[in-house]
Every structure is written in C-alpha cells, then in structure tokens.
Amino acid sequence: MGHATRCIPIVNALLDNDFEPIIASDGQALELLKKEFPKLQSFELPSYNITYAKKANSFKLKLIKDSPHLLKTIKKEKKAVAALVGNEVVSGIISDNRFGVRHSNVPSVFITHQLRVLSGSTTWLSSKLHQKIISKFDECWVPDHIGTKNLSGDLGHTESYQSSLKYIGPLSRFKKLDLPIKYNLLVILSGPEPQRTLLEEKLMEELKAYQGNVCFVKGIIEPEKTKTISGNLTVYNFMTSIELEKALNESELVLGRSGYTSIMDYAKLEKKAFFIPTPGQFEQEYLAHKFNKEGIAPCCKQDDFKLHLLSEIDNYSGFRILNFEINYKKLFGLF
Structure with a gap:
C-alpha cells in the first residue's frame, strides 16, 4: 500500500x-x-x-x-x-x-x-x-x-x-494544514496479513484505557467506507487521501508502522509519532531504531507495546521537514 x-x-x-x-x-x-x-x-x-x-x-x-x-x-x-x-x-x-x-x-x-x-x-x-x-x-x-x-x-x-x-x-501525497486538533491519537495500520490483524487486536485491547480521543484507521480497502464510534474511539476501515490528510493534520500524535512511505508523510506534516515495526521486517526495524536513536520518534516491538509507552513521545523531537x-x-x- x-x-x-x-x-x-x-x-x-x-x-x-x-x-x-x-x-x-x-x-x-x-x-x-x-x-x-x-x-x-x-x-x-x-x-x-x-x-x-x-x-x-x-x-x-x-x-x-x-x-x-x-x-x-x-x-x-x-x-x-x-x-x-x-x-x-x-x-x-x-x-x-x-x-x-x-x-x-x-x-x-x-x-x-x-x-x-x-x-x-x-x-x-x-x-x-x-x-x-x-x-x-x-x-x-x-x-x-x-x-x-x-x-x-x-x-x-x-x-x-x-x-x-x-x-x-x-x-x-499530503500537505500541512493549519487545523485545530480533533484527535489526541491517530492510529494508522497497514501492511500484509496476518501481522496487520495481530497489531489491530493488540491495540484495540490496549486503547480501552486511553483517555483522549482516538481515530483508528484499519487500512482495509473495501468497496464501501465504514465508520463506527464507541466512546472516545472512532474507527474507519480506510480513508481516502483527502480524508487521511485532514485526520493527520487534526491529530496530535500518530501510532503505526515504520514503513518508509509513512515516514515521508510524517516528515512532510512534521508529526510526532510512535513506531511499531512489522515483526521480522528488517527495513521497518532499521528505520524505527534509526529515528529512535536520532531522538525523533520512539519505538518498541509489537509484543512489547503497552499504552503507557506513548508517554515517551514527549521526550522526542518529532519530524521536521527539509524544504524541497x-x-x-x-x-x-x-x-
């Protein structure tokens, strides 16, 4: 994707x-x-x-x-x-x-x-x-x-x-927009199965205790877009580029994979992110550790993720765009 x-x-x-x-x-x-x-x-x-x-x-x-x-x-x-x-x-x-x-x-x-x-x-x-x-x-x-x-x-x-x-x-594909913050956390899932579903299940369980507003994009492209709201959690099966651009600009933090395309998007929008690389995928693991080491974004293994780890984002700079x-x-x- x-x-x-x-x-x-x-x-x-x-x-x-x-x-x-x-x-x-x-x-x-x-x-x-x-x-x-x-x-x-x-x-x-x-x-x-x-x-x-x-x-x-x-x-x-x-x-x-x-x-x-x-x-x-x-x-x-x-x-x-x-x-x-x-x-x-x-x-x-x-x-x-x-x-x-x-x-x-x-x-x-x-x-x-x-x-x-x-x-x-x-x-x-x-x-x-x-x-x-x-x-x-x-x-x-x-x-x-x-x-x-x-x-x-x-x-x-x-x-x-x-x-x-x-x-x-x-x-x-995105542009940085000056929009008010609507979501404290935006979760974006992607990638081949079964790891996408395994992470979805784990995050859904962890986020039950999250106090802020969450937008959860599953990354499943289906004929019709679906949206469900449960308390402070809004779940979409997928978003179009325009919708995701708006959601990203309206979100304080982003949680997701450390795929290179996602990284380019976060850099363009100057976002703060937390990365969970796909288990065993060397590229994503390398990129997650690279930005962790550079003090840009924290990361952890999929099995090790706990909700309290999101607080580590405060100690990282987030992405900054180089005009090009x-x-x-x-x-x-x-x-």
Whole structure:
C-alpha cells in the first residue's frame, strides 16, 4: 500500500504536465489507486501475494519459500507490460518496486528507497540482487534527500552503487494544514496479513484505557467506507487521501508502522509519532531504531507495546521537514 500511495503525487504531477497516466497494480493497492483516480485507465497486474509469517524469526524463511512464485510473477509482469505496450502508445514506464514492469523499447524508471536490502546475515546478497534488477532500468529514482540529513539512512545511500541514480526528494501525497486538533491519537495500520490483524487486536485491547480521543484507521480497502464510534474511539476501515490528510493534520500524535512511505508523510506534516515495526521486517526495524536513536520518534516491538509507552513521545523531537521542491518537468524529460 505504501508503494501505491507514494505514487499518487507522481500521478498528479504527470497529469499537471499533460501526460495521460495508465495505472497498473493489483489487490488493495489497485483498488486504492482506482478510488483516487476514477477517471484514469487502469489494469490489473499479476499479484505477488506477499504475506508475512506470524513469527518474526520465520520471516526470511518464508521469503525464500515464496521466491519461486516471485520469479514466476516477474515473468508474468513482463508479458503484461509487453501486451500493454503493443496495444497503447506508451512514452514511459514508472515502476515502484515492480521488478518486471519495464520494456526495452520504452524509457523505464524504477522507484526505490532500498539500494541496500536488509536481510540480516544475507544483506550483501539481497542488496546485490536488488541492484542487479535496478540496473535493468534506464533510471532509478530514490525518494529521499541526497545529503546526510535524509530519511532512508543506509537503505537509500551507498557508495558501492551509483548507476543512473536520481535523488528526487521525499514523496508525499499530503500537505500541512493549519487545523485545530480533533484527535489526541491517530492510529494508522497497514501492511500484509496476518501481522496487520495481530497489531489491530493488540491495540484495540490496549486503547480501552486511553483517555483522549482516538481515530483508528484499519487500512482495509473495501468497496464501501465504514465508520463506527464507541466512546472516545472512532474507527474507519480506510480513508481516502483527502480524508487521511485532514485526520493527520487534526491529530496530535500518530501510532503505526515504520514503513518508509509513512515516514515521508510524517516528515512532510512534521508529526510526532510512535513506531511499531512489522515483526521480522528488517527495513521497518532499521528505520524505527534509526529515528529512535536520532531522538525523533520512539519505538518498541509489537509484543512489547503497552499504552503507557506513548508517554515517551514527549521526550522526542518529532519530524521536521527539509524544504524541497521536486522539478517534475525536468524529471519527466526522460519521456
């Protein structure tokens, strides 16, 4: 979902620069993009069907077991893209971490903040494999600042790989708005199952004792939006970009995963946050510890979360934005 939402400002920029974007994705990500851009042409790509293990120490093993399916999906992606290029006049392809979404006859861009793919003792191997995939594209856009004051840290900055890189600055679909505070806490859930549901159940139980107003967004994209209110707790199954932008600006604190797209959003809106990384996901664990160490946002393991830990946010600075304007006209010059 994070890969889909961070593409929203790019789609809007393409429209502003007189391009006619075609949206391609699958599952909930595709449904979200179709809700955001109902007038745009869209089609479904083969699904990676990525799910996470229930236990953190099984995360890497599950990815290895799923790798044959991943390779088959990449081949299917290439066929789907070839068919699209054959039927449409396509001047460019922008792929956010879809390995097979490229074409030799069309300028193709890969978006990623992971030049280094953390996988524990096999980080060197997973990084090399990812860099090999990136090299098949004409350009690689890294959504981060190039200097030392950056958001992705070691993930998006490495001296060992510099091929066709463009640091385009953080991507966020949101704007900072001057709105009165409505919620003391905004909870935003996301990510593959079963970990999303496991965290939802844990937080629902913990928040029973919370005294302030809570907005709880489950992150489940369904045909119809639902809203339930129970005491000081307001629960949505999902929100559109406009609704979530408003909720974020109306909230004092944010609680959720430490996914990179969420981090870019919080930086843009200068929010104070508490992170619970997805168990076993090396990237989220790294980012959560990075911002904890830098005194920006506290974090804890999913099993260790207790309501009283939210008070730690007072001792952290929260995110601060580095002003940066993306020159989309120059960026789209490739096409």
